[in-house]
Amino acid sequence: MRTHLCTSLGESHIETDVVITGWTNSRRDHGGLIFIDLRDHSGIVQVVVSPEQAESFARAESVRNEYVLRVSGKVSQRPEGTENSALPTGEVEVVADELVILNKTDQLPFQIDDDDVNETVRLKYRYLDLRRSRMQGNLRLRHALVRTIRTFLEKRDFIEIETPMLTRSTPEGARDYLVPSRIHTGSFYAMPQSPQMFKQILVISGFERYYQIVRCFRDEDLRADRQPEFTQLDIEMAFVEESDIMQLMEDLYLLVFRKISSVELPSQFPVLTYADAMRRYGYDLPDLRIPLELTDLTEAMKREEFKVF
Known part of the structure; x- marks a missing residue:
């Protein structure tokens, strides 16, 4: 069904015919051209649909977020000034020869890229929540x-x-x-x-x-x-x-x-006996990042008549 993952495409694939599949992350209609950010589990690549491909262009006009698509086309260098350094595929785009809608979606209860979503809603629509990049990660x-x-x-x-x-x-x-x-x-x-x-x-x-x-x-x-x-x-x-x-x-x-x-921990972990932990911290699982230890005031307070309890 597909020949490449979205983020496997780069400048080495320019002029290569590819077939990619995924979910519509976003769609932008710039008058003469329609741009679709197509997302699979690897990431996002930009797809360009031209009116010259009449049937595919008509389908692209109806595409909404989270529609499932299959796109056949040729990898092309993005025009100068339109590169997107935030994407691994930001130097290239796929110029569509054919766009097929594999599955449509109903109106979404929330946008996948919206981080401010009630947890109850997220759990109700868990299959949508798990599409979010944070959850995938x-x-x-x-x-x-x-x-x-x-x-x-x-x-x-x-x-x-x-x-x-x-x-x-x-x-x-x-x-x-x-x-x-x-x-x-x-x-x-x-x-x-x-x-x-x-x-x-x-x-x-x-x-x-x-x-x-x-x-x-x-x-x-x-x-x-x-x-x-x-x-x-x-x-x-x-x-x-x-x-x-x-x-x-x-x-x-x-x-x-x-x-x-990618964190290097100290090669030798500190070791505390149970007795030392209780004597110094009053707890057998102390957080050593907090440098607070118990102080024994028995000798200092033994002559005091004031009784705390």
Whole structure:
């Protein structure tokens, strides 16, 4: 159906016949010519439709945002002064020989490039919300993160094993989500809060290095660090010391930040014992970016008669 992605086109493709497909990001009628910014998952390229192509021009006149199009044409250098440095394809355009409307759209509840949209509306029309560049970027970032984690662990002889989703209730830190059994009337499956029991069984079965990027479910109230459904990296190792686990996690974090965010973290992470954390911060997960530590005033206040409580 297509020969190229939109952003794969550049000056090296000038005078090349191409077929591209995608969604109409915007349409501009400049009197004699119609300009369409066509968007696929890779990005945007400008399409020019001339009245010389009568049928395609007539179709282009009816095009609205988010119409799905297929365009056949020739890649051309943009006229001097019309280049768009904000686009990777800003030096070229596709002069359409044929424009076909693959699918039309009803009136949109919001414009895809509008950042000020009520969240309820976004969730109702999630398929439109996910077309937004920010949302596309988020999901592609997640994909890149998962791929990096898998590559890192597999190079270290870990194997990925899926564990059951329908299981029995086990003692964890939250309530279980329950699924009624059709076969065993009156009985329920529990959705796993974590694969804890299964991964320990795997290790004593001889799988010394296990990992899984796994969905977990916990029936508890929403908080900033609590979700009813979430994905976690689950790891279990045999024949290792505490330092081996810490080094593995440090190396993983260093790689993830370098590859995904282009950030170089310090090669040696600061280490706090639980006792030190509680003594210095009164909390076992202190934010070390905030240089506030507890001060012990016992000696200074022991002779004071004033009682705070």
